[in-house]
Amino acid sequence: MHFLLLGGEGQLGWELRRALAPLGTLIALTRRGERDLSADLTQPNALAATIRDLAPNIVINAAAYTAVDRAESEREQAYAINAAAPGVLASEAKSIGGLLVHYSTDYVFDGSGDRPWQEDDPTGPLNVYGRTKLEGERAIQESGCRHLILRTSWVYAARRKNFIRTMLRLAAERESLQVVDDQYGAPTGAELIADATALAIRQCLTQQQEDGLYHLAASGEATWFTYAQHIIRAARDAGWPVRMSDDAIRPVSSDAFQTAAKRPHNSRLDTTRLESTFGLNMPDWRIGVDRALNEIFACELPQKDA
Ligand SMILES: NC(=O)C1=CN([C@@H]2O[C@H](COP(=O)(O)OP(=O)(O)OC[C@H]3O[C@@H](n4cnc5c(N)ncnc54)[C@H](OP(=O)(O)O)[C@@H]3O)[C@@H](O)[C@H]2O)C=CC1
Numbered sequence: 662m663h664f665l666l667l668g669g670e671g672q673l674g675w676e677l678r679r680a681l682a683p684l685g686t687l688i689a690l691t692r693r694g695e696r697d698l699s700a701d702l703t704q705p706n707a708l709a710a711t712i713r714d715l716a717p718n719i720v721i722n723a724a725a726y727t728a729v730d731r732a733e734s735e736r737e738q739a740y741a742i743n744a745a746a747p748g749v750l751a752s753e754a755k756s757i758g759g760l761l762v763h764y765s766t767d768y769v770f771d772g773s774g775d776r777p778w779q780e781d782d783p784t785g786p787l788n789v790y791g792r793t794k795l796e797g798e799r800a801i802q803e804s805g806c807r808h809l810i811l812r813t814s815w816v817y818a819a820r821r822k823n824f825i826r827t828m829l830r831l832a833a834e835r836e837s838l839q840v841v842d843d844q845y846g847a848p849t850g851a852e853l854i855a856d857a858t859a860l861a862i863r864q865c866l867t868q869q870q871e872d873g874l875y876h877l878a879a880s881g882e883a884t885w886f887t888y889a890q891h892i893i894r895a896a897r898d899a900g901w902p903v904r905m906s907d908d909a910i911r912p913v914s915s916d917a918f919q920t921a922a923k924r925p926h927n928s929r930l931d932t933t934r935l936e937s938t939f940g941l942n943m944p945d946w947r948i949g950v951d952r953a954l955n956e957i958f959a960c961e962l963p964q965k966d967a
Pocket residue numbers: 668669670671672673674691692693700701702703722723724725726727742763764765766767794812813814815816817821
Protein backbone atom coordinates (compact mmCIF):
# COMPACT_ATOMS: atom_id res chain seq x y z
CA MET A 662 0.00 0.00 0.00
CA HIS A 663 1.36 3.43 -0.95
CA PHE A 664 0.21 6.48 0.98
CA LEU A 665 0.63 10.14 0.12
CA LEU A 666 0.06 12.43 3.10
CA LEU A 667 -0.43 16.17 2.63
CA GLY A 668 0.00 18.58 5.55
CA GLY A 669 2.54 16.34 7.27
CA GLU A 670 3.65 19.02 9.72
CA GLY A 671 0.24 20.00 11.11
CA GLN A 672 -1.14 18.72 14.41
CA LEU A 673 -2.89 15.85 12.73
CA GLY A 674 -0.42 15.27 9.89
CA TRP A 675 2.37 14.70 12.38
CA GLU A 676 0.40 11.98 14.20
CA LEU A 677 -0.68 10.40 10.91
CA ARG A 678 2.97 9.91 10.00
CA ARG A 679 3.23 7.70 13.06
CA ALA A 680 -0.11 5.92 12.78
CA LEU A 681 0.09 5.14 9.04
CA ALA A 682 3.71 3.97 9.05
CA PRO A 683 2.94 0.29 9.76
CA LEU A 684 0.27 0.10 7.04
CA GLY A 685 2.51 0.64 4.03
CA THR A 686 4.97 3.05 2.48
CA LEU A 687 4.28 6.67 3.26
CA ILE A 688 5.38 9.82 1.50
CA ALA A 689 4.61 12.78 3.75
CA LEU A 690 4.75 16.17 2.07
CA THR A 691 4.56 19.58 3.69
CA ARG A 692 3.54 22.86 2.11
CA ARG A 693 7.05 23.29 0.66
CA GLY A 694 6.96 19.91 -1.09
CA GLU A 695 10.09 17.95 -1.88
CA ARG A 696 12.39 17.74 -4.90
CA ASP A 697 10.06 18.51 -7.82
CA LEU A 698 6.93 17.45 -5.94
CA SER A 699 4.71 20.36 -4.98
CA ALA A 700 2.25 19.95 -2.13
CA ASP A 701 1.06 23.54 -1.95
CA LEU A 702 -2.72 23.44 -1.89
CA THR A 703 -2.96 26.87 -3.48
CA GLN A 704 -1.27 25.48 -6.65
CA PRO A 705 -3.87 23.16 -8.21
CA ASN A 706 -1.90 22.21 -11.32
CA ALA A 707 1.27 21.34 -9.45
CA LEU A 708 -0.74 19.46 -6.83
CA ALA A 709 -2.45 17.39 -9.51
CA ALA A 710 0.92 16.64 -11.12
CA THR A 711 2.28 15.41 -7.77
CA ILE A 712 -0.56 12.92 -7.44
CA ARG A 713 -0.13 11.72 -11.01
CA ASP A 714 3.62 11.28 -10.52
CA LEU A 715 3.33 9.34 -7.28
CA ALA A 716 0.07 7.49 -8.10
CA PRO A 717 -0.52 6.48 -4.45
CA ASN A 718 -3.24 4.01 -3.47
CA ILE A 719 -4.40 6.38 -0.76
CA VAL A 720 -4.18 10.18 -0.51
CA ILE A 721 -4.63 11.61 2.97
CA ASN A 722 -5.25 15.31 3.20
CA ALA A 723 -4.36 16.70 6.61
CA ALA A 724 -3.57 20.15 5.20
CA ALA A 725 -6.06 22.96 5.70
CA TYR A 726 -6.50 26.65 6.32
CA THR A 727 -7.40 26.55 10.05
CA ALA A 728 -7.17 30.18 11.21
CA VAL A 729 -10.87 30.66 11.90
CA ASP A 730 -10.89 34.41 12.60
CA ARG A 731 -8.32 35.28 9.93
CA ALA A 732 -10.40 33.42 7.33
CA GLU A 733 -13.04 36.15 7.61
CA SER A 734 -10.62 38.55 5.89
CA GLU A 735 -8.68 35.99 3.80
CA ARG A 736 -11.61 34.33 2.06
CA GLU A 737 -9.82 33.56 -1.19
CA GLN A 738 -6.91 31.85 0.50
CA ALA A 739 -9.23 29.81 2.77
CA TYR A 740 -11.39 28.89 -0.21
CA ALA A 741 -8.42 27.80 -2.34
CA ILE A 742 -7.04 25.53 0.39
CA ASN A 743 -10.23 24.19 2.01
CA ALA A 744 -12.64 24.02 -0.94
CA ALA A 745 -10.84 24.09 -4.31
CA ALA A 746 -7.83 21.89 -3.42
CA PRO A 747 -9.92 18.98 -2.06
CA GLY A 748 -11.79 19.05 -5.39
CA VAL A 749 -8.48 18.68 -7.24
CA LEU A 750 -7.37 15.87 -4.94
CA ALA A 751 -10.70 14.11 -5.48
CA SER A 752 -10.61 14.25 -9.26
CA GLU A 753 -6.99 13.02 -9.31
CA ALA A 754 -7.81 10.25 -6.83
CA LYS A 755 -10.71 9.24 -9.02
CA SER A 756 -8.61 9.04 -12.16
CA ILE A 757 -6.04 6.77 -10.51
CA GLY A 758 -8.69 4.73 -8.65
CA GLY A 759 -7.31 5.78 -5.26
CA LEU A 760 -9.00 6.40 -1.92
CA LEU A 761 -9.05 9.99 -0.60
CA VAL A 762 -9.13 10.52 3.16
CA HIS A 763 -10.07 14.05 4.18
CA TYR A 764 -10.98 15.92 7.38
CA SER A 765 -13.75 18.36 8.11
CA THR A 766 -15.18 20.17 11.08
CA ASP A 767 -18.04 20.72 13.53
CA TYR A 768 -18.06 24.31 12.18
CA VAL A 769 -20.09 23.13 9.15
CA PHE A 770 -23.12 23.20 11.51
CA ASP A 771 -25.11 26.21 12.68
CA GLY A 772 -24.86 25.22 16.34
CA SER A 773 -28.59 25.13 17.04
CA GLY A 774 -30.19 22.79 19.57
CA ASP A 775 -28.34 20.56 21.97
CA ARG A 776 -28.50 17.15 20.33
CA PRO A 777 -25.19 15.81 18.98
CA TRP A 778 -25.08 16.30 15.20
CA GLN A 779 -25.41 13.26 12.96
CA GLU A 780 -23.75 13.00 9.55
CA ASP A 781 -26.97 13.60 7.60
CA ASP A 782 -28.18 16.57 9.65
CA PRO A 783 -28.55 19.83 7.75
CA THR A 784 -25.43 21.98 7.70
CA GLY A 785 -25.39 25.77 8.02
CA PRO A 786 -21.93 27.17 8.65
CA LEU A 787 -21.73 30.46 10.55
CA ASN A 788 -18.30 31.56 9.33
CA VAL A 789 -16.00 31.59 6.29
CA TYR A 790 -13.85 28.71 7.56
CA GLY A 791 -16.95 26.51 8.03
CA ARG A 792 -18.32 27.44 4.60
CA THR A 793 -15.05 26.63 2.84
CA LYS A 794 -14.75 23.30 4.69
CA LEU A 795 -18.32 22.40 3.69
CA GLU A 796 -17.54 23.21 0.05
CA GLY A 797 -14.50 20.94 0.28
CA GLU A 798 -16.70 18.08 1.51
CA ARG A 799 -19.15 18.63 -1.35
CA ALA A 800 -16.43 18.75 -3.99
CA ILE A 801 -15.19 15.35 -2.82
CA GLN A 802 -18.67 13.83 -2.64
CA GLU A 803 -19.59 15.13 -6.10
CA SER A 804 -16.37 13.86 -7.72
CA GLY A 805 -17.41 10.24 -7.33
CA CYS A 806 -13.97 9.22 -5.99
CA ARG A 807 -13.66 6.66 -3.23
CA HIS A 808 -13.42 8.68 -0.04
CA LEU A 809 -13.57 8.91 3.71
CA ILE A 810 -14.49 12.32 5.10
CA LEU A 811 -13.96 12.51 8.85
CA ARG A 812 -15.52 15.47 10.63
CA THR A 813 -13.84 16.22 13.92
CA SER A 814 -13.79 19.00 16.54
CA TRP A 815 -11.58 21.16 18.75
CA VAL A 816 -8.32 19.45 17.73
CA TYR A 817 -5.27 19.69 19.98
CA ALA A 818 -1.85 18.10 20.24
CA ALA A 819 1.17 18.60 22.50
CA ARG A 820 2.85 20.44 19.63
CA ARG A 821 1.85 23.41 17.46
CA LYS A 822 -0.80 26.03 18.07
CA ASN A 823 -4.05 25.09 19.78
CA PHE A 824 -6.36 25.98 22.69
CA ILE A 825 -4.29 24.02 25.26
CA ARG A 826 -1.13 25.93 24.37
CA THR A 827 -2.99 29.24 24.36
CA MET A 828 -4.43 28.58 27.83
CA LEU A 829 -1.02 27.54 29.23
CA ARG A 830 0.51 30.73 27.88
CA LEU A 831 -2.28 32.98 29.17
CA ALA A 832 -2.26 31.25 32.58
CA ALA A 833 1.38 32.22 32.97
CA GLU A 834 0.95 35.78 31.63
CA ARG A 835 -2.31 37.06 33.08
CA GLU A 836 -4.02 37.39 36.43
CA SER A 837 -7.50 36.69 35.07
CA LEU A 838 -9.15 35.21 32.03
CA GLN A 839 -12.59 35.26 30.44
CA VAL A 840 -13.62 32.13 28.58
CA VAL A 841 -16.74 31.39 26.57
CA ASP A 842 -19.14 29.06 28.40
CA ASP A 843 -21.97 28.67 25.90
CA GLN A 844 -20.23 26.73 23.11
CA TYR A 845 -20.32 22.97 23.68
CA GLY A 846 -18.12 20.35 22.02
CA ALA A 847 -15.46 17.72 22.55
CA PRO A 848 -11.74 18.46 22.49
CA THR A 849 -10.26 15.74 20.29
CA GLY A 850 -6.60 14.74 20.21
CA ALA A 851 -4.66 14.45 16.97
CA GLU A 852 -3.37 11.09 18.26
CA LEU A 853 -6.90 9.69 18.55
CA ILE A 854 -7.90 10.97 15.11
CA ALA A 855 -4.77 9.49 13.53
CA ASP A 856 -5.20 6.10 15.21
CA ALA A 857 -8.89 5.90 14.31
CA THR A 858 -8.04 6.92 10.73
CA ALA A 859 -5.52 4.11 10.38
CA LEU A 860 -8.02 1.55 11.71
CA ALA A 861 -10.78 2.85 9.43
CA ILE A 862 -8.51 2.80 6.37
CA ARG A 863 -7.67 -0.85 6.99
CA GLN A 864 -11.33 -1.76 6.84
CA CYS A 865 -12.05 0.45 3.84
CA LEU A 866 -9.42 -1.41 1.86
CA THR A 867 -11.32 -4.65 2.27
CA GLN A 868 -14.92 -3.42 2.52
CA GLN A 869 -15.68 -0.93 -0.21
CA GLN A 870 -19.13 -0.05 1.16
CA GLU A 871 -17.61 1.69 4.17
CA ASP A 872 -16.65 4.82 2.20
CA GLY A 873 -18.43 8.02 3.16
CA LEU A 874 -18.87 10.69 5.81
CA TYR A 875 -18.25 10.03 9.51
CA HIS A 876 -18.09 12.03 12.73
CA LEU A 877 -14.90 11.35 14.71
CA ALA A 878 -14.60 13.06 18.09
CA ALA A 879 -13.79 12.17 21.68
CA SER A 880 -16.77 11.38 23.90
CA GLY A 881 -18.20 13.56 26.66
CA GLU A 882 -18.64 17.30 26.33
CA ALA A 883 -17.05 20.51 27.49
CA THR A 884 -17.43 24.21 26.96
CA TRP A 885 -14.33 26.24 26.20
CA PHE A 886 -14.65 27.48 29.82
CA THR A 887 -14.78 24.01 31.44
CA TYR A 888 -11.97 22.92 29.11
CA ALA A 889 -9.86 25.93 30.13
CA GLN A 890 -10.53 25.21 33.82
CA HIS A 891 -9.44 21.61 33.34
CA ILE A 892 -6.20 22.68 31.62
CA ILE A 893 -5.29 25.38 34.13
CA ARG A 894 -6.02 23.20 37.18
CA ALA A 895 -3.80 20.46 35.79
CA ALA A 896 -1.11 23.04 35.03
CA ARG A 897 -1.19 24.41 38.56
CA ASP A 898 -0.95 20.90 40.02
CA ALA A 899 2.04 20.12 37.81
CA GLY A 900 3.96 23.23 38.87
CA TRP A 901 3.34 25.33 35.73
CA PRO A 902 3.82 29.04 36.54
CA VAL A 903 0.08 29.80 36.76
CA ARG A 904 -0.61 33.39 37.86
CA MET A 905 -4.38 33.14 38.31
CA SER A 906 -6.56 31.54 40.99
CA ASP A 907 -9.46 29.33 39.90
CA ASP A 908 -11.92 32.18 40.61
CA ALA A 909 -10.03 34.41 38.19
CA ILE A 910 -11.09 32.19 35.26
CA ARG A 911 -14.51 33.60 34.43
CA PRO A 912 -17.26 32.09 32.28
CA VAL A 913 -18.68 34.52 29.71
CA SER A 914 -21.22 34.31 26.91
CA SER A 915 -20.21 34.32 23.24
CA ASP A 916 -21.80 37.77 22.97
CA ALA A 917 -19.43 39.10 25.62
CA PHE A 918 -16.33 37.67 23.91
CA GLN A 919 -16.07 39.37 20.53
CA THR A 920 -14.32 37.50 17.72
CA ALA A 921 -14.18 38.13 13.96
CA ALA A 922 -15.81 34.77 13.21
CA LYS A 923 -19.05 33.59 14.78
CA ARG A 924 -18.82 30.10 16.30
CA PRO A 925 -21.55 27.48 16.86
CA HIS A 926 -23.11 27.01 20.32
CA ASN A 927 -23.66 23.31 19.74
CA SER A 928 -20.60 21.55 18.29
CA ARG A 929 -21.43 18.10 19.70
CA LEU A 930 -20.82 15.33 17.14
CA ASP A 931 -22.63 11.99 17.27
CA THR A 932 -20.01 9.32 16.55
CA THR A 933 -22.34 6.29 16.47
CA ARG A 934 -21.86 5.70 12.73
CA LEU A 935 -18.06 5.63 12.99
CA GLU A 936 -18.06 3.45 16.10
CA SER A 937 -20.51 0.89 14.76
CA THR A 938 -19.05 0.71 11.23
CA PHE A 939 -15.44 0.34 12.28
CA GLY A 940 -15.87 -1.29 15.71
CA LEU A 941 -14.30 1.66 17.52
CA ASN A 942 -14.86 3.21 20.93
CA MET A 943 -14.27 6.92 21.41
CA PRO A 944 -12.69 7.64 24.81
CA ASP A 945 -13.66 10.57 27.04
CA TRP A 946 -11.99 13.83 25.98
CA ARG A 947 -10.18 14.19 29.32
CA ILE A 948 -8.08 11.07 28.66
CA GLY A 949 -6.33 12.53 25.64
CA VAL A 950 -6.14 16.05 27.06
CA ASP A 951 -4.43 14.79 30.23
CA ARG A 952 -1.99 12.82 28.10
CA ALA A 953 -1.07 15.85 25.99
CA LEU A 954 -0.74 17.99 29.12
CA ASN A 955 1.56 15.43 30.70
CA GLU A 956 3.69 15.41 27.57
CA ILE A 957 3.96 19.20 27.59
CA PHE A 958 4.79 19.32 31.30
CA ALA A 959 7.38 16.54 30.99
CA CYS A 960 9.12 18.39 28.14
CA GLU A 961 8.85 21.94 29.40
CA LEU A 962 8.97 21.86 33.20
CA PRO A 963 12.18 21.09 35.09
CA GLN A 964 12.02 17.48 36.26
CA LYS A 965 12.12 17.10 40.05
CA ASP A 966 14.52 14.17 40.20
CA ALA A 967 16.73 15.22 37.31
N1 LIG B 1 -7.55 22.45 14.47
C1 LIG B 1 -8.80 22.16 14.79
O1 LIG B 1 -9.28 22.54 15.85
C2 LIG B 1 -9.65 21.36 13.87
C3 LIG B 1 -9.21 20.92 12.66
N2 LIG B 1 -10.05 20.22 11.82
C4 LIG B 1 -9.57 19.78 10.53
O2 LIG B 1 -8.60 18.79 10.76
C5 LIG B 1 -7.59 18.84 9.74
C6 LIG B 1 -6.22 18.95 10.37
O3 LIG B 1 -6.15 20.13 11.13
P1 LIG B 1 -4.91 20.47 12.10
O4 LIG B 1 -3.89 19.41 12.02
O5 LIG B 1 -5.48 20.84 13.38
O6 LIG B 1 -4.39 21.79 11.38
P2 LIG B 1 -2.99 22.55 11.51
O7 LIG B 1 -3.31 23.99 11.32
O8 LIG B 1 -2.24 22.09 12.71
O9 LIG B 1 -2.21 22.00 10.25
C7 LIG B 1 -2.61 22.32 8.97
C8 LIG B 1 -1.49 21.97 8.03
O10 LIG B 1 -1.88 22.41 6.72
C9 LIG B 1 -0.77 23.02 6.13
N3 LIG B 1 -1.15 23.97 5.11
C10 LIG B 1 -1.76 25.17 5.25
N4 LIG B 1 -1.86 25.78 4.06
C11 LIG B 1 -1.29 24.96 3.15
C12 LIG B 1 -1.07 25.02 1.76
N5 LIG B 1 -1.43 26.09 1.04
N6 LIG B 1 -0.47 23.99 1.16
C13 LIG B 1 -0.06 22.91 1.86
N7 LIG B 1 -0.22 22.79 3.18
C14 LIG B 1 -0.83 23.80 3.81
C15 LIG B 1 -0.06 23.71 7.28
O11 LIG B 1 1.26 23.98 6.85
P3 LIG B 1 2.31 24.80 7.73
O12 LIG B 1 2.88 23.78 8.68
O13 LIG B 1 3.29 25.26 6.72
O14 LIG B 1 1.54 25.88 8.40
C16 LIG B 1 -0.17 22.68 8.36
O15 LIG B 1 0.88 21.76 8.32
C17 LIG B 1 -8.00 20.01 8.84
O16 LIG B 1 -8.75 19.52 7.76
C18 LIG B 1 -8.88 20.86 9.73
O17 LIG B 1 -9.81 21.63 8.98
C19 LIG B 1 -11.32 19.90 12.17
C20 LIG B 1 -11.82 20.28 13.38
C21 LIG B 1 -11.01 21.02 14.35
